[in-house]
Amino acid sequence: MKVIIERENCVSCGSCWEACPDLFEQDPDDSFSRIIEKHRPDAKNRAEGTVPYEDEACAQDAVDLCPSQIIRVE
Numbered sequence: 001m002k003v004i005i006e007r008e009n010c011v012s013c014g015s016c017w018e019a020c021p022d023l024f025e026q027d028p029d030d031s032f033s034r035i036i037e038k039h040r041p042d043a044k045n046r047a048e049g050t051v052p053y054e055d056e057a058c059a060q061d062a063v064d065l066c067p068s069q070i071i072r073v074e
């Protein structure tokens with residue numbers, strides 16, 4: 001499973017990193033959500049990650065909770 005955040009539209013509400021702290025965190029540079037580095041296929045791309053099996057349920061929770069609807073899983 002892959003996860004993508006449209007970071008430029010993040011409102012930094014915190015719902016995703018509270019629901020799924022192993023996958024999402026707040027970027028101190030711009031305050032937006034980002035994928036935790038160990039889950040990024042490309043370390044430089046903070047917006048895309050590979051979801052470990054054990055985080056699939058919370059990744060889906062983050063999708064459902066995001067008020068801006070900018071998190072997608074495939």
Ligand code: SF4
Binds near residue numbers: 014033
């Ligand atoms: S839930 Fe959505 S708007 Fe809130 S911090 Fe995460 S990506 Fe940003």
